[in-house]
Amino acid sequence: MKHLVALAVLILLAASLTTGCGEPGDSLEAAGSLQFSADETRDSAEAIELLVGQTHLGLVEGREAMLVFLRGISTNQRDKPYAVEFVRTLDAEMYSDINVPSANSHLIMRAEIVDEDGTVLWTENVNSIFQSLEFLKLILEQTGSIRFTIHQIYNLVKADYPELLEFAVRIPMAIEGGVHYVLHIPTDAGNLVEIGRFDIATMKAAAKPVRFEGTVTALVDNGPSVDKIDVVILSDGYTEAQREKFELDAQATAKRLLETTPLYEHRDLFNIWAIWTPSKDTGASYDCRPGQTGCEQRFRDTAYETVFVIPAVGDKFNIDVSSISDRVAFPVQIGKAFETAALVPYDEVIVLSNSQKRAGFAGLYVALVTSWDRGEFPDVAVHEFGHTFGILGDEYQAEGDACYFAEPKIPLPSNIATAPTATSAIKWAAWLVTDTPIPTPTNLRSQYRIGAYKGAYNCDFLYRPAYDCKMNSSHQEFCAVCAEQMVRRIYSVVDVTRHEEAASVERLGADRLRFRVPLREQTRRYSINWMIGDEVISNNPTLDLSTRPILAHGKAGDWVELVGLVEETTGFVRVEDPRTRERFSWWVRVAP
Numbered sequence: 001m002k003h004l005v006a007l008a009v010l011i012l013l014a015a016s017l018t019t020g021c022g023e024p025g026d027s028l029e030a031a032g033s034l035q036f037s038a039d040e041t042r043d044s045a046e047a048i049e050l051l052v053g054q055t056h057l058g059l060v061e062g063r064e065a066m067l068v069f070l071r072g073i074s075t076n077q078r079d080k081p082y083a084v085e086f087v088r089t090l091d092a093e094m095y096s097d098i099n100v101p102s103a104n105s106h107l108i109m110r111a112e113i114v115d116e117d118g119t120v121l122w123t124e125n126v127n128s129i130f131q132s133l134e135f136l137k138l139i140l141e142q143t144g145s146i147r148f149t150i151h152q153i154y155n156l157v158k159a160d161y162p163e164l165l166e167f168a169v170r171i172p173m174a175i176e177g178g179v180h181y182v183l184h185i186p187t188d189a190g191n192l193v194e195i196g197r198f199d200i201a202t203m204k205a206a207a208k209p210v211r212f213e214g215t216v217t218a219l220v221d222n223g224p225s226v227d228k229i230d231v232v233i234l235s236d237g238y239t240e241a242q243r244e245k246f247e248l249d250a251q252a253t254a255k256r257l258l259e260t261t262p263l264y265e266h267r268d269l270f271n272i273w274a275i276w277t278p279s280k281d282t283g284a285s286y287d288c289r290p291g292q293t294g295c296e297q298r299f300r301d302t303a304y305e306t307v308f309v310i311p312a313v314g315d316k317f318n319i320d321v322s323s324i325s326d327r328v329a330f331p332v333q334i335g336k337a338f339e340t341a342a343l344v345p346y347d348e349v350i351v352l353s354n355s356q357k358r359a360g361f362a363g364l365y366v367a368l369v370t371s372w373d374r375g376e377f378p379d380v381a382v383h384e385f386g387h388t389f390g391i392l393g394d395e396y397q398a399e400g401d402a403c404y405f406a407e408p409k410i411p412l413p414s415n416i417a418t419a420p421t422a423t424s425a426i427k428w429a430a431w432l433v434t435d436t437p438i439p440t441p442t443n444l445r446s447q448y449r450i451g452a453y454k455g456a457y458n459c460d461f462l463y464r465p466a467y468d469c470k471m472n473s474s475h476q477e478f479c480a481v482c483a484e485q486m487v488r489r490i491y492s493v494v495d496v497t498r499h500e501e502a503a504s505v506e507r508l509g510a511d512r513l514r515f516r517v518p519l520r521e522q523t524r525r526y527s528i529n530w531m532i533g534d535e536v537i538s539n540n541p542t543l544d545l546s547t548r549p550i551l552a553h554g555k556a557g558d559w560v561e562l563v564g565l566v567e568e569t570t571g572f573v574r575v576e577d578p579r580t581r582e583r584f585s586w587w588v589r590v591a592p
């Protein structure tokens with residue numbers, strides 16, 4: 001008891017010491033006091049006045065975004081093959097992390113935000129119908145042995161499935177001075193050409209509420225969407241009477257998703273929502289299984305019109321399609337799917353199609369899976385999520401499927417490589433042990449968990465990182481290279497630090513400042529290094545800074561940079577990536 005009283009007295013004494021000398025009017029300009037600045041450069045650094053007990057807050061980046069629907073057009077011109085037209089803007093809560101570095105991406109359409117003078121302020125590679133048309137051309141050429149031009153394919157799609165030409169883009173609103181949203185696409189020769197230019201304010205003014213209804217249920221709720229990856233699960237082909245089946249299917253999908261490494265280790269960063277929309281018919285269009293009796297191959301009236309496209313096309317053109325792989329199903333009402341998903345601030349969409357015929361497909365920006373067996377389909381949903389969220393490619397070769405190789409026009413996904421010439425040349429070299437034989441013989445697969453195994457992306461001349469992986473067989477775990485990419489993608493949506501809070505500086509005394517960065521609670525997932533120059537001065541969550549370490553780096557009056565560097569330390573990421581670190585910096589000095 002005596003000790004407790006003594007402790008309380010000490011705490012009170014300490015508190016009075018730290019606040020006592022900070023009465024308003026006290027000068028902190030005196031020689032020897034500790035000053036800081038939040039200005040960008042050393043030359044522009046000016047001390048921020050802060051009395052003892054006061055706190056200075058840094059800026060929090062804006063994440064507001066708007067969802068705009070565009071329609072893709074094929075122009076049939078060699079120098080400018082595509083165009084884009086504006087369809088509508090949604091008045092919906094939506095977020096986008098603007099500090100994501102633009103990287104060499106598998107996604108070919110390049111989006112830019114430019115200012116009045118045309119200076120590029122922000123850029124990102126995004127998915128679009130053009131990517132799908134390019135792949136469709138490859139598939140038709142190889143499986144149908146028919147040479148179609150993109151323009152012919154476009155006309156076929158436009159005639160039968162015009163809704164498929166719509167796609168949604170997310171435009172960040174926090175880019176100061178941003179006036180136009182501009183889209184580019186590579187020509188066959190590989191040159192980027194502008195295919196659309198839109199006035200951001202005009203699109204914003206045209207915003208309309210979501211037109212579709214749906215019952216939203218939170219399956220996993222970890223907090224405000226601005227700082228989460230929000231996954232929406234939509235219902236297709238479930239009748240009013242099948243609502244409970246959808247709920248169980250959606251729960252099984254959510255559970256499997258967050259049980260899967262590396263999503264499991266980051267599960268607190270996800271929200272998962274189910275949006276219930278009943279369908280008039282059960283199942284999917286053209287979903288009769290081989291040998292199934294009493295099933296009529298026909299269009300079925302479902303919420304997002306999921307269709308098995310091969311038998312549907314065969315029926316329409318009255319052609320024999322029995323030799324073509326019939327695994328591809330997608331929701332025709334893709335615009336409606338995105339618009340309904342926008343009832344919540346979604347980042348990714350999974351469509352559950354209530355069909356007994358197996359399918360998983362991710363060629364149209366959403367992960368689609370049929371719910372044939374609750375024990376099995378959730379794994380396929382996670383595989384498809386690997387495509388949409390992870391931008392990963394298939395690591396398998398399926399008989400009868402087309403090889404997706406289309407470089408240089410479409411760069412390969414991060415888990416697929418061309419013939420490696422040396423260990424160091426392969427893109428996942430960071431994961432290889434030094435003596436790994438390249439290509440890696442399959443009989444050494446247990447010795448070399450990561451190597452360069454031949455056969456991937458449906459091409460016999462391409463290479464995959466692991467003998468097996470979730471991007472190869474859905475029931476497997478993600479290989480290390482795919483897991484690394486998934487973690488990079490997680491930090492493309494959120495940061496390694498919390499978003500709702502600003503970094504702060506609190507004055508503890510004339511010669512003492514407390515620096516704080518918005519660390520997440522999961523401290524074992526991240527490290528923090530407080531640095532002056534190259535020297536790490538502390539690893540504590542908060543830094544109580546005195547004048548001593550500053551005077552070790554310069555004389556009184558010299559501004560030195562103080563950095564708080566937060567990095568993810570799970571080991572999932574081996575290749576240094578700006579997305580998996582967050583850097584906070586200030587200028588500090590001892591007043592001359």
Ligand SMILES: [Zn+2]
Pocket residue numbers: 395415465466469470471478479480481482483
């Ligand atoms: Zn993999």
